[in-house]
Amino acid sequence: MFSVRDYSTDGFQLAHEWMLRKLNRGMTWAGLMLCGKTSEDACQDFLDGREEDDDWPRLSVAEWQEFVTYYRQLEEESQSCIIPDNATDCNINDMSAPGLVHSAWQLYKKKLLEEKNFSAASVSQIEKSTLDILNRLNRGESPEDKRHVKGMVVGNVQSGKTANMGALLSMAADYNWNMFIILTGTIENLRLQTQQRFLDDLCSGNVSWQSFEHPGSNNTSSMSVLDLKSGSRMRYLVCCLKNSRRLEALKRWLNSDINRKKQLRILIIDDEADQASINTKDITEDEKTRINEYLTDIVNDSGQGEFGAMNYVGYTATPYGNFLNDASPESLYPRDFISVLEPSDLYFGPQQIFGSSYNEDMNGLPIICPISGEYRRKKDDATNYDLDVLMDICSSDSAATVEPPPSLKNAIAWFCIAVAIRRGRKNKQACTMLVHHSMVTEHHGKIGLSIVNWLKNVSMDDFIVLCKNVYAEETARFNKEVLKSTLPLYGKKSGIDIDRDIEDYPVFDELVRHIKDLKSTIGHIYLHDANELSYHEGIHICIDNCKYEKVVQNKEFDSYVRLMYPGKEQEGVPYAPAFLVIGGNTLSRGLTLEGLVCTYFSRDCSQADSLMQMGRWFGYRRGYELLPRIWMTDGALKKFQFLSDLDHDLRLNLYRYSTQMTPMDCGPCILNTSGVAMLRLTAKNKSQSAIKAEMSFAGARLQTIYFENDVETLRKNLYVADKFIQSLGSPDDDMMKVHPDKLVWTDIPFDNIWEEFLSQSDYRLSQLPDLGVIKQWIDNLSRNTTLDNWSVVLSGKKNPGNQWNGVGKITRTRKISGTLTPDSKSICIGVLSDPSDWAADIPNVDNLKKEYYSSVESKRDAKEADKEDMKAAVRAMAGKGNVPLLVIYCIDKTSGSGKDYKGQEDGKSYRSPLNAVEDIVGIYIRMPGQMINKDYFTYVTIDLGD
Missing domain, CATH: 3.40.50.300 (P-loop containing nucleotide triphosphate hydrolases)
Incomplete structure (x- = not known):
């Protein structure tokens, strides 16, 4: 898209409606380029008249044609994936969008x-x-x-x-x-x-x-009252x-x-077709749940x-x-x-928030904050984690006396900051914070008591200091520049320009009076006479679960405890009302939390579909893109990162x-x-x-881009790799002349590689759960056909002063996004392999590439030739068509030292020094053959019968 104008304004919407009416009545896109006129002058006269009479924006003919082209491209790009009914498409109708006004x-x-x-x-x-x-x-x-x-x-x-x-x-x-x-x-x-x-x-x-x-x-x-005759309205x-x-x-x-x-x-x-409709009885015994039975009876027309x-x-x-x-x-x-x-393109979904291993440019937004602890901790670990405090609250008979853990205090502070920003912008829409810790209804009330007691007893000065510290940390971590680098295409199709249309953070001092208003009143929604709800300027504490009483009686007035946003009758609320909602399963499906800016998710869940549905933070955040924050445990984060790939993979599978x-x-x-x-x-x-x-690894390109900054693991990998390289003997002298920064060994059996190197190391390969599945595939493959022995390469760079096993160590820096901070235990480097490593074991690669391209019929064909096709062809020409390739790298632990940790912007992501506790060994594996499936996991599918 090349538009620089905002097409979401009322004037452009009017112009777009006119365009759609003309299209529905048969005007072509070519005709629209001149508004149905015969010349540019007549078109300009028409546009001038629309500006004066119908409130269209002022447009030149060129700007109008850009506008038409924009929507024509949208029309061509907007499409869903349909798995066809059958190969001949005999059951596909040809209905078009109804055009009558x-x-x-x-x-x-x-x-x-x-x-x-x-x-x-x-x-x-x-x-x-x-x-x-x-x-x-x-x-x-x-x-x-x-x-x-x-x-x-x-x-x-x-x-x-x-x-x-x-x-x-x-x-x-x-x-x-x-x-x-x-x-x-x-x-x-x-x-x-x-x-x-x-x-x-x-x-x-x-x-x-x-x-x-x-x-x-x-x-x-009765059915007899229905008007079902032909032509009925x-x-x-x-x-x-x-x-x-x-x-x-x-x-x-x-x-x-x-x-x-x-x-x-x-x-x-x-x-929500995966809820209740599915038969959960034993299908092998031809049993059905009653809901599924009645529903299938209706759909299958059993009467x-x-x-x-x-x-x-x-x-x-x-x-x-x-x-x-x-x-x-x-x-x-x-x-x-x-x-x-x-x-x-305005949606914040799993890939935008948690990143994707399928797309190196989709690294996740740095809006995830940590909750310390884990549900299945070691018995001898006496550390007082955030989760321990939450468990103490839930088990206490006097929960009000137990203060919330530090992470929850920080989350509440950020919630108040976000509401203050919304109020400072004169926004009156509701703002919500969600606390989702447990499905046990009793726990919800206890967590609420702990939060209320702390908010009422912490001094105003101390609370303002907490908010100021949280504000400084969060605005430095995620701001407009970071949004542009991590989601550069956000809103492009919808006419949104990040620099122009997204408001940056105000100075903190402008927020203080709003934060004080919020802390001054802590309580439920008020319920006055005649069951009339009223809202205050403070924080409404809502306990939302299926068993909680909606109304609590007080001396002065009753309180409405469940979540209830202002309706049309309360539209006169002069400020953005704030709702801190604590709940469980009632908040995990079918409910939209208005203006959700803060989520504290400490819930333990082991089921993918349920966990994904609990992600109420997914959605549209137009107008407050910089405000959402999510607190969660490291265990939950890893599960959601997997769910991000699961979700993306399923859609790729359906498209395929x-x-x-x-x-x-x-x-x-x-x-x-x-x-x-x-x-x-x-x-x-x-x-x-x-x-x-x-599953298949034919044509696989696998590399390590994620590492745990753990000295024991990194040292073990270094030791095993060093021992394995020494066991290979002398490298190929001829290849050293061609690639002085690489050592190459050829004709290495996979059993040696597995027993002496891969099985003894800890590596996390991209899009791969564990190294064992590669061995399983190769073992299964050998029953019908065998791969040739492998080439092993130690790849480095020309650096005589900083070497490992005879080659220079390479340098890589950290990607900074999501929970990947300059000092986090998890390190992501984005890309490990060097572009030339695919041919590291081929001495005359340049001549073979020329020979390959000379066989392409035209220069245009050569330009558009797929690089992977070229690489596969060249390896085959060199006699390496059936030879797998293992490349080993040693990454200097001091990579990037001396640079500003906030990183130099590279247009796509922020980076910082590697800051590793030890040098890192990484590997790249290239499998021969055609890439049948680029997703190298175990899959499950449904048994379709015979």
Whole structure:
């Protein structure tokens, strides 16, 4: 994108709406370049008139054409991944976005832009992905088409899946589906919130919406009252709890009139489809949970007669259970399609926050702060960690007397700072801090007592000093410059410029009066006469769990303890209200925490899908991008870093097969590794059909970029590497003449490498849980074919004064992001291998490269030739086509010394000196062959049967 203007303003939105209307009426993109006129002069006259009469921005013809080009590129880039129904695509419809001004879709689209402040880029993306899903559904137009379509939409946690659902409902309503059933989870309050949200969002224009409450119960209207005739404007909405009694009643209602049933064109949307809908009974014994039984009965049309059309679409951000549970014909397995929703470029998701081993430029944001301690600590460790203090609070009979641990105090201080910044900017939206330590409801109240007692007793002066120290540390660690370096593409497609559109931190003195206001009043939400809620300037302490009383009676007035944000009736609140929320499972699904700026996550969890859903800090933080902070344990951080790769890997897997096969031809493969020993993908009773999938290291490029700054481990690796190199004997003299900074040994058996080097070392290879899986693959491979013996290279640089085993030590510096600080125990160097090392064992590599490129048909082909293809071809020409390569490096522990630790900006990341306790040995492995799979983990997939 080359735009430098902000296209999110009201004037540009008006211009974009005009553009969409013209496109819907048949104008081409070429025609739009001149606003439908025949010359640039006529186009300029038109633009001038729009500025004067319709509040468009002032635009030249060139600026207008840049604007049109911007949205044309968005249209081309905005697409979702669809796994096709079959190779011939015979069941794909050809519906386009409804274009009538009063269509349900156009009215909903207008609401997204004007009322919900979605960017035009986001709405364009929603439209495209929704059309892809819509065109996979069964419309019931052909009597011969009796398919019961079952699909899955994979979104992201807190990424706006509901907006896509609303778009799908609206478009489907325009195309004459008439019965819409939304399955909304297991909590009635959340069902009511979801129902009200859809009733508020769905627009009546050319259609008219009617909602049914608990259909099939005694008080529900009979099926006979429905207007289902052809051409009817009526569209019916049912929000149903995932409850066996509710689903049984719904099934009974839908089957109560055979003639009406034939007219029902049904779309079922299962929100959080991995919750409650999955069968957790023993599928080998043909058992089902009651919820799953009633739901599959409805979807499979088990009653008398047939529905006019039946479509089931599950939505979830964590589909592991859905993909691994059961793929039998009657199950809810997404046999027909899987769609992947891409969030907008304003979304803060797992890769943005925790980094990705797939993308060296995605290192994670430095917004993670440590909580010391671990749940499974050694018995003889007497250190008083943060987690120990929290456990003392939860077990104490007088929790109010136990002060919060230092990390929680720092988190509360940052929360007050963030609220003060929002108030200083005259922002009136709610701000929230989440404390999530335990699922035990009793613990929530005790932690709340500890926090309240400390806040009330710490002196104002001491609290201001704490806030000032936290402010200095956090603003130095993460600021606008760091945001630009770690997320350089943030908001680019949405017209956001980080320098122009993101406010930097104010000076601390400007925040003091707001911080004092916050500390002055510590309590619950006030509840006055007539159950009227009122909010104060201080911190509202909210205890939110399913068992806690909502109202606590006091002498002067009652208090509302559960979380309740100001509604429309409280819109006059003159400041951003602050909510410190302590809770458990009620906060882990289906709830959006408004203005979440601070999260204290000390919860222990060993299940991947549950842990990901607890990440309520994922989402959109437009307007306060610099304020969010997360406190968590090192154990939780490692799990979330793995989850980041798990999430990214699953999406890559779905894209990989997007044009080749159906979910029934090849089940989605889900990464599963021993790297996080205590983390399961999903509950065992949700993954009953999981089987191991094959892995391949053909074409693998593996290197060590992460190291633990532990003197014992680093010294052991140095000792083992030194001993192994000495055992290899004299290096190749001829190769030393070609590469004076490298020592090369050829024809080394892998057994020697494994027994004398790899098995005795501790290395963390990129995208690999442990070295043992390489040996397993090579052993399995040797049953059918064998690799040649290996080449081993000790690679260095020309440095006669600082050598190890005859070559100069190399230098690398630390990457600084997330919890990777200049003095952290974990070191990330980003890249280890040298670009020339792939040919370290080839003496005449330059001549072979020339020979390869001379065989390419044209200069253009030579320029565009894939470098990996060239390397593989050259190695084959040199007789090394089947030779694996192991390269060893010794990194100088003093690398980067003398440089400013905050690092020199390299445009992508910040770096600091290596600051290692010992020299570091790193390795690079290059496997021969075609890269069949670039993700070198063990996978699991679903058993699809015969």
